[in-house]
Amino acid sequence: MPGPTPHRTPLRRVSQGSLFALSRSGANPDAPHGLGFLEPALAELADEAEALRANVDGLRALSVSLDTFNEAFSSWLYVMNMNALTVEWPEAPTEASFILAKRRVEEDAHAALLAAAQTQIQVHTLATAKSDETTNVTALVDNTTFANDSLAPESSKSATVKVKKKGKLKLTPKEKKERSIAIDKVISSLPLEFRGSDPTLRRNMEMVIERLMDSDSKGLKLIEMIVPPDLNQARVNKCLIALVNRKIVTKDNSTGAVLYHWQGVAT
Structure with a gap:
């Protein structure tokens, strides 16, 4: 008498997209039994992953190249800017420089002549005033010593008053x-x-x-x-x-x- 049927766990339903269904589907009638069909799929996946890696490496190399170019180009622009600010100046004098220098020399000479003329006029004026003052003081002393003030000529008095210098203001x-x-x-x-x-x-x-x-x-x-x-x-x-x-x-x-x-x- 056969023994009782051993208890078995019921199998779970396989999804339609599973590898087992793919291997047993009618679209792939020549698919190998078991997991043998994974070999061509994994080989294709490996090829695509290698292509992706090559593309990523290319993008990385392009980024490095762009960084190098940007740094070099910005350095060139900075050097050109500094060159424009510090180097590009006219080193030789222009015609306007010679005209301006000639004009300054003429103005300095004219100012020196005016200063010399004013100095001579001032010296002459001071000498004249000093001589007039000395003459008037001597005449005044003679008049006060040998004559009465009331007998002195009116013209000499008025002349003495006119030439007399104005003293410093007396302040309280x-x-x-x-x-x-x-x-x-x-x-x-x-x-x-x-x-x-x-x-x-x-x-x-x-x-x-x-x-x-x-x-x-x-x-x-x-x-x-x-x-x-x-x-x-x-x-x-x-x-x-x-x-x-x-x-x-x-x-x-x-x-x-x-x-x-x-x-x-x-x-």
């Missing part, structure tokens, strides 16, 4: 204090070298400012502010340049002579 203590405060305010707005680092230069600046304040609105020439030996022409010119740059003093040459007018510190 209050006016002196106000002027000192105004001068300190002006000097505090000037560069450091005028504010105490050089005491001599500060004293020279104070002298120049006082002369400009006393000039009212008529203006002063540079030579009129020279007080040798301390306040020479170079010192006066340096002080005036600082004052003009701060617009405390204005420079006017509309009359042919350079005049400096006091403006003061703008409030």
